[in-house]
Amino acid sequence: MSDPVLSLKDAALSLDGNAGRVDILHGISLEIARGETVGLVGPSGSGKSSLLMIMGGLERATGGTITALGHDLTAMNEDALARFRRDHMGVVFQSFHLIPTMTALENVATPLELAGVRDAFERAEEELRAVGLAHRSGHYPSQMSGGEQQRVALARALVTRPEILLADEPTGNLDGTNGTAIMDLLFALRDRHGATLVLVTHAPELAARCDRVIQLADGRVAPERAAAE
Numbered sequence: 293m294s295d296p297v298l299s300l301k302d303a304a305l306s307l308d309g310n311a312g313r314v315d316i317l318h319g320i321s322l323e324i325a326r327g328e329t330v331g332l333v334g335p336s337g338s339g340k341s342s343l344l345m346i347m348g349g350l351e352r353a354t355g356g357t358i359t360a361l362g363h364d365l366t367a368m369n370e371d372a373l374a375r376f377r378r379d380h381m382g383v384v385f386q387s388f389h390l391i392p393t394m395t396a397l398e399n400v401a402t403p404l405e406l407a408g409v410r411d412a413f414e415r416a417e418e419e420l421r422a423v424g425l426a427h428r429s430g431h432y433p434s435q436m437s438g439g440e441q442q443r444v445a446l447a448r449a450l451v452t453r454p455e456i457l458l459a460d461e462p463t464g465n466l467d468g469t470n471g472t473a474i475m476d477l478l479f480a481l482r483d484r485h486g487a488t489l490v491l492v493t494h495a496p497e498l499a500a501r502c503d504r505v506i507q508l509a510d511g512r513v514a515p516e517r518a519a520a521e
Contacts, residue, residue: 296323297361297456297488298347304355305342305511316342317511319356326455329482329489331499334508340492341460343508347490348381348458349373361455378407382449382487384478386461388441390433390448396420396440397429400448407452419447422484423477439470443477450481457482459491463498475501 305317317339324330332340345351346358349365358365361380365373377383390399397416404412420426423443433441442462449457462478463471475498482489491498499505507514 297326298324299359302356303353306354329502331502331505332492338508339511382454382457384449384459386464388445396444419451423447457487457489
């Protein structure tokens with residue numbers, strides 16, 4: 293694969309817990325191409341979310357190297373990682389993580405304001421329209437349904453037009469109808485922005501829509517298979 297967007301070489305993660313050091317990820321090596329959509333699947337505790345977190349520099353790998361867009365994330369300090377995520381990545385979590393004291397519009401505009409973008413609110417309005425929530429721009433998270441909150445979270449993750457979009461169980465807290473709607477929206481937004489998408493999911497129907505599926509078990513990558521197989 294030439295010029296991968298994400299490249300992991302012998303990436304490992306160990307954390308200190310009450311019972312001592314726990315090895316979570318073991319020597320993972322993989323590459324993800326520009327524009328590719330990759331699903332991370334596996335049983336609970338297999339390391340899916342941890343793998344996604346080290347890809348985004350949200351958790352620091354304790355071994356190996358992780359390169360994103362040609363930049364070595366393992367060599368960056370926390371401030372450099374935060375700036376890199378701000379400028380190049382969008383992250384969507386299962387639990388939305390919206391700021392409760394901010395309206396939908398303010399939540400979406402926040403990453404642009406932090407980046408010093410002058411037309412932050414205009415771009416935020418545009419992204420809310422793209423997720424069908426222009427009419428809810430003045431509402432607070434507590435005034436919105438779970439599906440609406442996840443739409444706001446998607447808009448916030450994509451408003452910076454990131455090259456890489458990471459999604460951790462984006463439909464996990466939603467019912468079937470809302471989950472399907474968010475899946476459709478996620479892929480539509482990926483196409484609209486041309487982002488490389490890596491997502492963690494337990495939903496077979498969501499994994500089946502990915503270009504490639506990476507199966508994890510006990511912190512290791514199993515042999516890869518095509519998503520459509």
